[in-house]
Amino acid sequence: MGRSGIAIVNCGLGNIGSVANALEWLQEPYFLADGVTDLNDASGIILPGVGAFSAAMQRLGDSGLLDELRNQIYGRHKPVLGICIGMQILARTSEEGGLHSGLGWLDASVVKLQPGDALRVPHVGWNNVSTVRPSRLFKGIDNGAHFYFDHSYRFVCDSSFVTSVCDYGGAFNASIESGNIFATQFHPEKSQRNGLKLLRNFGAICREYR
Amino acid sequence: MLKTRLIAVVVIKGEVAVQSYEFKRYLPIGDPRVVVDYLNRWGVDEIVLLDIDATRGSRRPNFELLKACAHLCHVPVAFGGGIASLDDVSAAIYSGADKVVINSAALRLPSVVSDGALRFGNQSIIAAIDARSCGQGRYEAFGHSGTIPAACSPTELAKKFEASGAGEVLVTSIDRDGSKRGYDLELVTQIQSAVSLPVIACGGVGHPTHFLDAARIRVSGLAAANFFNHSEHSVLVAKRYLSAAGASVRLDHDAEKDRDRFDELGRTDKKEDPYLDSLYIERFVEEVI
Numbered sequence: 396m397g398r399s400g401i402a403i404v405n406c407g408l409g410n411i412g413s414v415a416n417a418l419e420w421l422q423e424p425y426f427l428a429d430g431v432t433d434l435n436d437a438s439g440i441i442l443p444g445v446g447a448f449s450a451a452m453q454r455l456g457d458s459g460l461l462d463e464l465r466n467q468i469y470g471r472h473k474p475v476l477g478i479c480i481g482m483q484i485l486a487r488t489s490e491e492g493g494l495h496s497g498l499g500w501l502d503a504s505v506v507k508l509q510p511g512d513a514l515r516v517p518h519v520g521w522n523n524v525s526t527v528r529p530s531r532l533f534k535g536i537d538n539g540a541h542f543y544f545d546h547s548y549r550f551v552c553d554s555s556f557v558t559s560v561c562d563y564g565g566a567f568n569a570s571i572e573s574g575n576i577f578a579t580q581f582h583p584e585k586s587q588r589n590g591l592k593l594l595r596n597f598g599a600i601c602r603e604y605r
Numbered sequence: 606m607l608k609t610r611l612i613a614v615v616v617i618k619g620e621v622a623v624q625s626y627e628f629k630r631y632l633p634i635g636d637p638r639v640v641v642d643y644l645n646r647w648g649v650d651e652i653v654l655l656d657i658d659a660t661r662g663s664r665r666p667n668f669e670l671l672k673a674c675a676h677l678c679h680v681p682v683a684f685g686g687g688i689a690s691l692d693d694v695s696a697a698i699y700s701g702a703d704k705v706v707i708n709s710a711a712l713r714l715p716s717v718v719s720d721g722a723l724r725f726g727n728q729s730i731i732a733a734i735d736a737r738s739c740g741q742g743r744y745e746a747f748g749h750s751g752t753i754p755a756a757c758s759p760t761e762l763a764k765k766f767e768a769s770g771a772g773e774v775l776v777t778s779i780d781r782d783g784s785k786r787g788y789d790l791e792l793v794t795q796i797q798s799a800v801s802l803p804v805i806a807c808g809g810v811g812h813p814t815h816f817l818d819a820a821r822i823r824v825s826g827l828a829a830a831n832f833f834n835h836s837e838h839s840v841l842v843a844k845r846y847l848s849a850a851g852a853s854v855r856l857d858h859d860a861e862k863d864r865d866r867f868d869e870l871g872r873t874d875k876k877e878d879p880y881l882d883s884l885y886i887e888r889f890v891e892e893v894i
Binding site: 410412413416417420421445446447450480514515516517518519520521522523540541543544545546547562563582584585586587588589590591592595 | 606607608609610645648650651672675676678679680681698699700701702703722723724725726727728729772773801802803804825826855857892894
């Protein structure tokens with residue numbers, strides 16, 4: 396009998412505390428997927444985002460959850476939200492720390508953010524997110540709302556997946572959506588009210604799935 | 606457009622949040638969890654918790670207090686003070702810190718920065734440089750809360766930190782700490798020129814105009830410790846001041862965006878009587894998320 400609620404997949408990617416705190420504040424049932432192999436009763440999955448790409452891929456592989464995640468996300472179409480590095484690992488490849496393979500669940504690649512000389516990297520702080528097509532994840536959130544970013548690489552994919560963009564020396568993809576797969580480059584768990592609203596919306600998406 | 610961050614530094618001595626003066630004198634403020642809770646509500650952009658007892662080596666970093674404070678925060682929390690090994694970095698991150706501030710340890714053991722960056726990403730490591738002026742535009746860097754001279758200058762240190770994989774640099778003027786004379790902009794500018802990383806200025810803010818001076822030289826973050834504990838809604842007041850002056854800050858607050866006037870101490874002045882007479886009580890319904 397598996398645990399129920401939203402599964403936070405902690406593969407040693409770093410701080411899952413902030414995501415857990417946010418869900419607790421929202422009173423959305425969740426559990427940490429540490430040492431869990433059965434995600435059948437999870438209502439949804441969050442892949443939280445601190446860590447270097449190759450370390451994250453390594454640990455996800457070591458966690459033994461990879462097959463179960465594929466099964467839940469591809470087989471059972473469970474909603475999944477990737478955050479920051481959790482978004483980037485969905486791609487086929489990343490340039491961070493050399494060329495590495497990601498999960499390849501989306502036809503995308505991760506490349507270095509090169510905003511131009513006047514702007515520093517990492518892109519760190521609060522920036523405006525502009526929605527480019529309607530998304531259930533942004534329900535009730537103003538267009539141009541501020542979210543917290545902290546990254547040196549960006550997610551490149553076909554525009555049909557892109558739900559919002561952000562400007563830092565040019566536009567880059569701030570969030571994507573493809574069926575039951577959602578992902579944000581920014582950190583909703585660190586973005587105060589806007590972030591809490593987004594996580595509430597993800598909670599609603601997970602409840603609809605059930 | 607990326608906004609300039611207003612960052613509150615909460616200096617912790619024992620279990621108490623304190624005001625800090627030139628890294629020498631400390632006056633108690635109160636429970637760090639209450640301080641963090643208010644800062645979060647007032648719309649601060651980021652919080653840095655500095656455990657100065659741990660910095661001085663008198664004990665291990667207070668990860669329990671970090672956990673309690675991080676629990677109340679929906680903004681990024683950085684933790685520093687006595688972070689001396691990769692294990693410490695891990696412990697801080699798993700206790701709820703989004704970033705770790707490394708200062709003294711990096712002077713003795715530069716691999717702490719590079720190992721931490723490799724495991725948790727560059728963006729998880731803030732390299733902190735504390736410096737005193739030697740006059741004529743020269744500065745000396747110190748570790749251990751200003752007590753032990755570093756072997757190199759602040760700019761050399763900044764370059765080493767960048768090469769080791771730090772994501773940001775936090776530069777604090779020890780002389781200006783608690784002085785209310787404003788940031789040491791010469792020091793900040795030197796660090797900005799030395800690295801391509803985002804730079805956070807700290808030390809000396811007494812009036813919102815000091816934030817403005819640093820915003821104009823395009824620092825990434827405007828940090829202050831004592832300042833945010835001097836008055837209620839200090840964060841919002843500072844942001845409104847900056848916004849009115851044309852600086853680019855995040856102002857997502859429901860409070861009316863009226864132009865404030867400030868006294869010489871940087872506190873909001875009383876509004877004119879006719880204006881106060883014209884106010885009526887309006888029911889504000891808090892949005893439920």
